[in-house]
Amino acid sequence: MDAMQRKNLRLVRRLILGCLLMFCFGFALVPLYDVFCKVTGLNGKVLNVGPVSIGGQDLARTIKVQLIAVNNEGMPWLFKAQTPQLEVHPGETRKTAYLAHNPTASRMVAQAIPSVAPSEAAQYLHKVNCFCFDQQPLEGFETREMPLLFVVDPELPSHIKTITLSYTLFDITPKSEQHTELIGDRSTTRRIWL
C-alpha cells in the first residue's frame, strides 16, 4: 500500500466516523428536545409528577384552573371534566376528576396526554396523582371517574391568574383486540425515556 492509499484511507475513516456521529446526533436530538422543553417549559409538556412538599398555602391569591377535555381524531369516548373550572389557592392540594364513557360494545384502551397553557405555568402545576400516568382500559359501555390530584406551586409568577390544563385522549387499543373501525389509529407503546 503506498503512501497515497494510506492517506486516503485515513481520511475516509475519519469522514465515515463523522457520518456515524451525525447519524447518532440525529437520534440524540430526541432526548435533547425533551430536556430542552422540560427546562424551558415549552410545549406545556412538563410532567411534574409524584408527591410534592409545599410550604404552606397562599390564601391571598386565587388561581383559576380550567380543565379541558379533547378527543383525538377518531376517538369515540365521551370525555369531560367533572368541573370545568376550579378556583384554588396556591399550595392547596385539590382533588377533581374526569369522566369517561366508552359508548362502543368492545373493550378499548385510552391514553390521555396533558398540556398546560400558558407554557410558563407548566412547571408550577404539580400533578400528585393523575389518570394520565397510566393507560385507561374501559369495557364496552363502561363509565368511569378518573381522578386527578394537583397542587399549584406558590412560586407561580404573580401575573398568571389562569392556568389551562388540557387533556387529549388517544385511542391506543392494541390492534389485536380492536373491533371498531377507526380512522388512522396505530398501536403505540409509551416511549421508554419519557
Added chain:
Amino acid sequence: MTTLHQSVKQTEQHGPATGLTRWLYTTNHKDIGTLYLWFSFIMFLTGGCMALMIRAELFQPGLQLIDPEFFNQMTTMHGLIMVFGAVMPAFVGLANWMVPMMVGAPDMALPRMNNWSFWILPFAFGLMLSTLFMEGGAPNFGWTFYAPLSTTYAPPSVTFFIFAVHMMGISSIMGAINIIATILNLRAPGMTMMKLPLFVWTWLITAFLLIAVMPVLAGVVTMMLMDIHFGTSFFNAAGGGDPVLFQHVFWFFGHPEVYIMILPAFGIVSEIIPTFARKRLFGYASMVYATASIAFLSFIVWAHHMFTVGLPLAGELFFMFATMLIAVPTGVKVFNWVATMFHGSLTFETPMLFALAFVVLFTIGGFSGLMLAIAPADFQYHDTYFVVAHFHYVLVPGAIFAIMAGAYYWLPKWTGHYYNERLGRWHFWLSFIGVNITFFPMHFIGLAGMPRRIPDYALQFADFNMVASIGAFIFGFSQLLFLYIVIATIRGGEKAGDKVWEQPTGLEWTLPSPAPYHTFAEPPEVK
C-alpha cells in the same frame, strides 16, 4: 498541508472499454460524470412532467384533469425528484468531470466507490417511482414529509419511500467522501488551497455539508420507519412523542440541504463570469470565506421554516436575525460578481447569459427569502404561493440555470465540439422568459393568500395561475431544445481548441478538447 507526488505507474494509454459494460464497470471519473449528468437530465424531465401535470390542473380553478389525491402525489414526487434526483446528481456529475481536471489529479481518489455511488441512484429512484403504481399510490405528504402525515396517515408505499431516501443518502455521502478525498489528497504540486478554482472550493464545502446532514436525514426517516412498523412513538403524541420534533430534525437537515443545492452553483458562476468578462475574479479570498460563512450559518437557522408552530418569542427573534445574517456573505458574493464584470470586456455567449440570469434572478429569490425571514410577516406568507415563488426562484433560475451554464461552458471541453451558439441563445431566452412568466406571478397570488399544495383555488387567483401555467409549458418544452443541442454537439460541430474560450483560467483548459480518457497521469506543475 503538503501534497504528495502522485504518478501513475502504467503509462500506456488505453481508451474506454466497449459496449454496455463500459458504463456498468467504469471507474473513470469522466464516464461516471457523464452517467450522473444523463441520469440527472432524465430525472429533470421526469420531475418536469410532474410539474406540468400540476400546472395543467391549476390552469383553471376547479378540478379538471387529475383527482386531488393524485395531485398531492405529484407535488410530493416532483419535489423529491427535482431535489434528490435532478439538482444534486447534476452537481455531483459536474464535480466528477471537473474536479480532478481542475486540481490536476488523474482521477477521483476512490474510483471504485465512485462507480458504486452512481449505480445506487437508478435503483433508489426506481424504487421511489415504483410507488406510483402501488396500492394506495405514491407518497402524498409533500417533499418535506411532515409527521404524522408521513407516519400515521401515510399510504403503505411510505416504507419504499424511506428505503429510497436511505439509498440516495448513502450515494450522496459516498460521493461527498470521494470529492473531499480528491481535493485534499490529490492536488497537483503547487496547487495550494488558496489557488483552488472556486468551483472546487464550493464543492469542498458542500461535501462537508453533505457529510454533516445526510446522516441526520437518514436518522429522521429511520425514526419514521420505527414509528410506523415497530411501535415507537418518536412523532406520535399518543405515545408521548411530538410531531414538532419531526420538523426540528427534518429542517436541521433541510436547511443545509438547500445550500448543498446552491453552493456549487456559486462556484460555477464564479468560473464563468471571469472568463466572459476577461478579468480575474474580484475578491477571490472573500468568496471563499463567504461560502464558508454561509455553510456555517446554515446550521443555526433551521427553525425559520417553522415560525408558525408556536416557537417562543426568543426563538423567533434568534432565528429571524440569524437568517438575515446570511444576506451578508451572500451580498459579498453578488457584489464580487458585479465587480468582476465592472469595466470588463463582456461578451454574451450562452454560458454567460445563463450566469448573468443566475445573478439577477437568484438575487430576486434571495430578497423574497429575506421577506420570509421576517418572523411576524411570515405568519402571512407561510405555506402560500409566495414560498413556492421564493424557492423556485433560487432553485430554477438559481441552481438549474447554473448547471445549464456549466454544461454549455464545459461542453466543448467534454465533446471537442462547440455547441450551436444560435440555438443555445434560443434555449436561454425561452428558458429565461418561461421561468419568469411561471414564477413571478406566484409572488402576487401568494401575497394575496393562495395556499400551496392545493389542486383547486378561489376564483380571484385564476388569471395569474393561467399565466403561470403558460410559462411552465414554455419553460418545460424549451428544455427539449437543450437535449437536442447537447446531442448535436456530441455528434459533431465546429472543432474546439484546447482553450475553447478566449481567456479561460484553470488547468482544465491546458488539456486537449475533447479531454482524453486519461488526463494528468503525470501531475502538472502549478506556479
